[in-house]
Amino acid sequence: MSTYKDLICYKKAYELAMKIFHFSKTFPPEEKYSLTDQIRRSSRSVCTNIAEAYRRRRYKDYFISKLNDSETENTETEVWLDFALDCNYLSKADHEQLIAINTEVGKLLWYMIQNPEKFM
Secondary structure, eight states: OOSGGGOHHHHHHHHHHHHHHHHHTTSOGGGIIIIIHHHHHHHHHHHHHHHHHHHTTTSHHHHHHHHHHHHHHHHHHHHHHHHHHHTTSSOHHHHHHHHHHHHHHHHHHHHHHHOGGGTO
16 A cells, blocks of 8 residues: 555545535535534544554554544544434435445444554
């Protein structure tokens, strides 16, 4: 791998962040500074933390720490997706699609955290 953009985990996380961006365009205006902003920020933060971790991968503890931050943001994104569903901003099918990607990202992050030497 030559860059963080080659990581499957990053690609999936970026895909999810972009899907969330497009879906959140349809959220009501009153959610602009709450749910819309929060779900976009947390999903994007997953990507940025992966990139930061990869850039500092020669430092195992830092690498794992940033991946843990990414995993935490991924979990936050899941909660915001649940709110979007329960507020009827997402259909059940769209929610399931986004949650499936989110879960996959979480599993990939967990693998990276448990096997840092494979990425260093």
